[in-house]
Amino acid sequence: MSRHKLVKNLDLDDEMDDYDGGDDYADDDTEENLRLGTIRVREELPEASGHITDRQIQDALWHYYYDVDKSVAYLIKEYMAKPKKEQKKKVAGGFYLFFPTLQVHGGELSSKACSKPFSFAEFFKDTPWLNVPPERQAVFIAPLYPRGGLLGGSSDGAPKMSKLQALAAARKKKAQEQKASESSGVEKPMAGLSLNESASGPSVGSEATEPSSALKQPSRRFPLLKRKDSKPHEKSQKAPPHVEKEPETNDIPMSISPGDLDQAEPSAFASTMFNSRDRSPPKHSANLFTLPYAATATPATTDPFAGPSPDDVVTAAQSKVASGKGGKGPPKTSVEKKTDQIANGVEALKIDDTPKVTSKNLDVLKEFEQKEKKNEANFVVIGHVDAGKSTLMGRLLYDLKVVDQRTIDRYRKEAEKMGKSSFALAWVLDQGTEERTRGVTIDIAMNKFSTNKTNFTILDAPGHRDFIPNMIAGASQADFAVLVIDASTGSFESGLKGQTKEHALLVRSMGVSRIIIAVNKLDTVAWSQERFDEISQQVSAFLTSAGFLPKNVAFIPCSGLHGDNIVRKSTEPGLTSWYNGPTLVEELDNSEPITRALTRPLRITIGDIFRGGVQNPLSISGRIESGSLQTGDALLAQPAGEKCFIKALEVDSEPADWAVAGQNVTIHLSDIDPIHLKVGDVLCSPTSPIKIIKEFTAKVLAFEFLTPMQIDVHRGRLHTPGRIREIVSLLDKGSGAPTGKKRPRIVKPAQLARVIVELEAAVPLEAPARVVLRSNGATVAAGLLE
Numbered sequence: 001m002s003r004h005k006l007v008k009n010l011d012l013d014d015e016m017d018d019y020d021g022g023d024d025y026a027d028d029d030t031e032e033n034l035r036l037g038t039i040r041v042r043e044e045l046p047e048a049s050g051h052i053t054d055r056q057i058q059d060a061l062w063h064y065y066y067d068v069d070k071s072v073a074y075l076i077k078e079y080m081a082k083p084k085k086e087q088k089k090k091v092a093g094g095f096y097l098f099f100p101t102l103q104v105h106g107g108e109l110s111s112k113a114c115s116k117p118f119s120f121a122e123f124f125k126d127t128p129w130l131n132v133p134p135e136r137q138a139v140f141i142a143p144l145y146p147r148g149g150l151l152g153g154s155s156d157g158a159p160k161m162s163k164l165q166a167l168a169a170a171r172k173k174k175a176q177e178q179k180a181s182e183s184s185g186v187e188k189p190m191a192g193l194s195l196n197e198s199a200s201g202p203s204v205g206s207e208a209t210e211p212s213s214a215l216k217q218p219s220r221r222f223p224l225l226k227r228k229d230s231k232p233h234e235k236s237q238k239a240p241p242h243v244e245k246e247p248e249t250n251d252i253p254m255s256i257s258p259g260d261l262d263q264a265e266p267s268a269f270a271s272t273m274f275n276s277r278d279r280s281p282p283k284h285s286a287n288l289f290t291l292p293y294a295a296t297a298t299p300a301t302t303d304p305f306a307g308p309s310p311d312d313v314v315t316a317a318q319s320k321v322a323s324g325k326g327g328k329g330p331p332k333t334s335v336e337k338k339t340d341q342i343a344n345g346v347e348a349l350k351i352d353d354t355p356k357v358t359s360k361n362l363d364v365l366k367e368f369e370q371k372e373k374k375n376e377a378n379f380v381v382i383g384h385v386d387a388g389k390s391t392l393m394g395r396l397l398y399d400l401k402v403v404d405q406r407t408i409d410r411y412r413k414e415a416e417k418m419g420k421s422s423f424a425l426a427w428v429l430d431q432g433t434e435e436r437t438r439g440v441t442i443d444i445a446m447n448k449f450s451t452n453k454t455n456f457t458i459l460d461a462p463g464h465r466d467f468i469p470n471m472i473a474g475a476s477q478a479d480f481a482v483l484v485i486d487a488s489t490g491s492f493e494s495g496l497k498g499q500t501k502e503h504a505l506l507v508r509s510m511g512v513s514r515i516i517i518a519v520n521k522l523d524t525v526a527w528s529q530e531r532f533d534e535i536s537q538q539v540s541a542f543l544t545s546a547g548f549l550p551k552n553v554a555f556i557p558c559s560g561l562h563g564d565n566i567v568r569k570s571t572e573p574g575l576t577s578w579y580n581g582p583t584l585v586e587e588l589d590n591s592e593p594i595t596r597a598l599t600r601p602l603r604i605t606i607g608d609i610f611r612g613g614v615q616n617p618l619s620i621s622g623r624i625e626s627g628s629l630q631t632g633d634a635l636l637a638q639p640a641g642e643k644c645f646i647k648a649l650e651v652d653s654e655p656a657d658w659a660v661a662g663q664n665v666t667i668h669l670s671d672i673d674p675i676h677l678k679v680g681d682v683l684c685s686p687t688s689p690i691k692i693i694k695e696f697t698a699k700v701l702a703f704e705f706l707t708p709m710q711i712d713v714h715r716g717r718l719h720t721p722g723r724i725r726e727i728v729s730l731l732d733k734g735s736g737a738p739t740g741k742k743r744p745r746i747v748k749p750a751q752l753a754r755v756i757v758e759l760e761a762a763v764p765l766e767a768p769a770r771v772v773l774r775s776n777g778a779t780v781a782a783g784l785l786e
């Protein structure tokens with residue numbers, strides 16, 4: 001069995017339970033092999049190689065698995081062809097830049113290795129991801145919103161500023177300083193708003209239009225205690241003594257007094273458009289309220305969420321002013337009228353027109369108990385590329401009448417035009433242009449259907465090895481998996497070497513314990529029972545060794561293209577003569593109800609972000625991992641540390657007042673700028689926030705060699721670069737106790753280890769999250785945060 005095959009037969013939980021402490025790679029001849037190898041290498045090296053030490057030779061032999069030729073070539077290149085100072089390029093931790101996954105630190109060979117000469121090409125011949133050409137390594141679909149850089153985004157450090165922006169900032173600052181020295185010092189450059197007073201002189205240099213104080217204060221930490229009801233326009237020079245400057249918030253709030261809209265400050269945008277000098281400073285009345293994201297300080301109050309929300313007040317004020325029904329106040333002055341116009345202009349510009357729905361203060365868990373419930377289940381569809389996953393799910397939706405005939409006819413026509421008529425059903429799920437032209441799934445497609453017992457959500461994962469991160473994202477939300485296998489001649493075998501096993505291993509590593517195997521395309525082998533049995537035997541042997549219990553594994557012979565045994569029972573004599581079991585949908589319906597972490601703190605990982613809706617300018621979707629929520633609730637977005645509110649809610653595309661763990665929700669948000677949100681971020685309860693961490697310790701099962709090395713950490717949609725900083729110890733798979741010497745230099749495939757991972761950016765992560773570690777396009781380990 002090749003090492004690759006051995007690794008593919010591993011399961012994290014299983015291995016954690018069953019390890020007998022043995023070393024699969026132990027070889028007592030190591031010392032001898034190194035000695036003999038050193039002699040042979042010395043024979044091959046040219047005479048002038050006397051300065052090369054035995055240790056260097058043995059390093060090379062170890063690295064090249066005793067391949068004398070490669071070792072010699074390497075030694076000549078490294079120690080004879082270059083000036084000495086260039087010989088060893090080391091990274092900070094003392095590891096060679098070359099072959100970071102295999103090199104042994106300091107040259108001391110403490111591990112044992114294979115005794116045969118080693119060929120990389122042969123060794124990795126069934127590991128196709130290592131040969132992915134760079135141009136095909138696009139793996140993750142970038143979200144449709146600005147991230148990092150100029151717009152702030154989510155990066156931890158200060159966002160970059162372009163030269164142009166820096167120049168503009170400098171000019172504005174200068175103009176502002178000049179203006180400040182001219183005036184008595186209390187006026188803000190943008191304080192005077194006028195529709196008609198453009199002739200009154202330019203007023204550049206607004207603080208609100210500066211390159212953003214938010215950009216200069218990039219802290220993402222949520223200032224839970226410090227965050228106050230903002231009085232955003234109160235900059236330091238005019239803040240009353242009790243107003244303390246809020247140094248760490250990213251808000252750029254703007255204040256308006258609803259009772260005195262003539263005193264109202266414009267938004268940053270309105271200021272830019274209508275600025276004027278003649279403006280008295282705003283009153284600091286008790287009625288002042290805030291709009292988010294205008295730059296200023298915040299007054300001191302103890303509870304950041306206390307009192308009416310800023311939007312409630314804005315909405316009330318705007319409607320009062322706009323309708324003129326406030327009635328009790330004095331007649332409007334011309335300035336007031338102008339302000340009204342501006343307010344309406346601001347409203348039209350949608351800078352803030354989001355009304356906040358008052359919470360109904362429901363007892364959500366009680367509501368959930370009382371509701372007549374169907375099971376809810378998410379399943380991920382996995383398998384090798386072109387196994388027929390999308391076609392099969394398209395067929396399922398079509399036969400269940402979730403998709404109508406006209407749509408399928410349209411897809412068929414369009415597919416025919418592109419010469420891909422066989423993909424018409426797959427197009428139900430593959431909606432992207434690139435997916436359709438290339439005929440491959442790229443991102444997770446989500447669809448829903450219901451049976452009498454269960455509301456299902458399909459997560460159709462891409463099969464192609466280049467898109468495994470997206471597949472991981474889908475698997476992280478799944479309760480169980482449907483593994484699609486192409487039964488046609490040759491395809492099953494190549495799929496087994498490809499992503500069939502890798503996907504199964506990954507979903508198991510991520511906690512999925514139930515799997516249904518759709519043995520698909522059986523029409524291509526004349527519904528052969530022999531073929532079905534052969535596939536079932538091989539796959540079930542692998543799945544059992546990967547930790548799936550036999551009772552949680554089911555096989556369905558089917559054809560997605562023709563619709564046999566998907567929703568309707570097949571009538572093919574070739575199949576009915578030997579199979580009378582359940583259809584795929586019947587088998588899906590046998591799924592156990594999911595367990596919901598209802599009482600744990602709220603956590604939702606953002607799966608998608610939607611912007612630009614008229615009613616709901618900013619919405620997110622995702623699955624509630626734990627806890628519950630209701631309309632009006634405050635949420636905290638991490639890692640941005642930004643508070644927002646649930647303006648409205650949809651569960652399974654239907655409006656709802658509340659939702660609980662296990663449900664897929666779309667949340668319409670208010671009071672937050674989209675730049676603070678990105679796919680993979682976590683929305684959580686402000687009172688029990690998820691921590692943002694830059695380093696974690698994890699217990700991982702190695703699928704490949706691990707050393708302190710660069711990796712990508714994946715958890716659902718979240719994936720972030722980092723490195724294994726330290727291997728703390730190897731662990732006994734039986735007891736989980738440390739074994740062997742401390743801080744080993746290498747973890748071999750199939751070994752369990754405790755590692756410390758350092759991330760490039762702080763991310764919201766908490767134990768016991770399951771994480772997948774990938775490197776150079778390969779999954780190298782999976783494990784649990786400690």
Ligand SMILES: Nc1nc2c(ncn2[C@@H]2O[C@H](COP(=O)(O)OP(=O)(O)OP(=O)(O)O)[C@@H](O)[C@H]2O)c(=O)[nH]1
Pocket residue numbers: 383384385386387388389390391392422423426439440441442461462463464520521522523524558559560561562
């Ligand atoms: N004969 C036959 N062909 C099928 C069947 N199911 C799918 N196909 C064909 O297989 C090809 C690939 O189907 P897809 O559904 O795109 O495969 P996929 O697994 O979703 O592909 P990726 O998502 O890109 O990994 C298409 O040409 C389908 O028409 C089947 O049951 N029988």
